[in-house]
Amino acid sequence: MENQINYYRIDRAEWRNFYKDHIVPLTNEELDRIKSLNDRISMEDVSEVYMPMVHLLQMFMKNHQRLQDDQASFLGIKPHKVPFILGIAGSVAVGKSTTARLLKSLLSEVYPDKKVQLITTDGFIFPNAVLKKKGIMSRKGFPESYDMPRLIKFVNDVKNGIVAKAPVYSHKVYDIIPDEFDVIDQPDILIVEGINVLQLPSHEPIFVSDFFDFSLYVDAREEYIKRWYLERFGMLLDTAFKDPTNYYYPYAIGDRTAAFKMASKVWEDVNHPNLHEYILPTRNRADLIIVKSANHLIEELRLRKY
Numbered sequence: 001m002e003n004q005i006n007y008y009r010i011d012r013a014e015w016r017n018f019y020k021d022h023i024v025p026l027t028n029e030e031l032d033r034i035k036s037l038n039d040r041i042s043m044e045d046v047s048e049v050y051m052p053m054v055h056l057l058q059m060f061m062k063n064h065q066r067l068q069d070d071q072a073s074f075l076g077i078k079p080h081k082v083p084f085i086l087g088i089a090g091s092v093a094v095g096k097s098t099t100a101r102l103l104k105s106l107l108s109e110v111y112p113d114k115k116v117q118l119i120t121t122d123g124f125i126f127p128n129a130v131l132k133k134k135g136i137m138s139r140k141g142f143p144e145s146y147d148m149p150r151l152i153k154f155v156n157d158v159k160n161g162i163v164a165k166a167p168v169y170s171h172k173v174y175d176i177i178p179d180e181f182d183v184i185d186q187p188d189i190l191i192v193e194g195i196n197v198l199q200l201p202s203h204e205p206i207f208v209s210d211f212f213d214f215s216l217y218v219d220a221r222e223e224y225i226k227r228w229y230l231e232r233f234g235m236l237l238d239t240a241f242k243d244p245t246n247y248y249y250p251y252a253i254g255d256r257t258a259a260f261k262m263a264s265k266v267w268e269d270v271n272h273p274n275l276h277e278y279i280l281p282t283r284n285r286a287d288l289i290i291v292k293s294a295n296h297l298i299e300e301l302r303l304r305k306y
């Protein structure tokens with residue numbers, strides 16, 4: 001373990017031995033259920049990286065509940081359930097939603113009595129019609145493209161036990177789906193995943209991350225992330241060519257090389273500057289940074305000291 005300013009740098013070989021004995025291993029059936037999420041997820045990562053991570057989260061969750069109970073007793077009020085919120089940040093296409101879905105499944109398997117829910121902040125991007133009106137259609141994903149007051153109200157409601165509705169974004173439609181919501185109803189754990197979750201909004205008195213009890217940043221070299229972005233683009237094309245309503249349909253039925261050239265340009269013009277100007281600067285705010293290598297395997301973890 002290497003000691004860096006404010007982070008312990010832990011390589012995979014060391015991390016996988018942490019707390020090994022304390023964790024109830026998953027059964028084959030549970031592992032199969034998790035594998036069905038994304039058949040490319042490495043089961044080695046699940047047992048060697050994510051299970052110790054779940055144990056670490058358990059420590060934070062216990063502390064969170066104890067503190068809430070102590071505070072209630074200090075105030076002379078009845079202790080009540082306050083959802084534990086876990087934030088997951090990182091670049092476009094780095095694998096935040098895959099990590100979030102995996103953690104949701106693992107936490108649900110390990111704590112069957114807990115209600116675990118998940119949302120992505122993609123849903124809080126303004127609909128395309130609004131982005132067009134504001135003249136910021138080419139800034140999708142940049143801070144000004146999100147309805148931050150709405151996102152902050154949403155997490156505040158969840159913390160206060162109020163049923164909250166998160167709007168839904170579709171990569172296929174490339175827009176918000178009207179009248180579709182994820183309903184978050186008093187979960188024990190809420191995972192909030194998105195490129196902007198650790199950002200400091202310029203016009204808000206509070207940050208989304210003020211509501212987080214733990215935060216993760218998924219990191220990788222940009223050349224790998226761009227490759228995953230283009231691979232995902234290829235998969236979107238493969239599913240789009242039979243569906244004329246799909247945003248990617250014109251690209252799917254057209255020249256494939258030209259389509260990939262266009263996607264590569266979108267990366268360079270939009271997602272690359274967003275990563276460097278607005279996403280990477282939030283990395284050192286995370287409690288845990290996970291670093292993925294070329295084949296998505298996690299090779300290193302950085303755990304915040306204080």
Ligand SMILES: Nc1ncnc2c1ncn2[C@@H]1O[C@H](COP(=O)(O)OP(=O)(O)OP(=O)(O)O)[C@@H](O)[C@H]1O
Nearest residue numbers: 040041042091092093094095096097098228232296
């Ligand atoms: N652990 C993994 N193993 C294999 N493939 C993965 C893994 N994580 C992510 N991927 C693949 O990488 C691509 C990007 O992942 P994902 O969609 O989860 O990224 P994201 O960070 O949520 O992106 P966005 O911000 O655009 O929503 C997808 O094609 C996904 O299947």
Ligand SMILES: CC(C)(CO)[C@@H](O)C(=O)NCCC(=O)O
Nearest residue numbers: 092122140141142195266270271
């Ligand atoms: C929706 C976001 C911002 C984040 O998931 C991203 O996937 C996106 O659409 N970025 C805009 C540029 C692009 O089409 O990749």
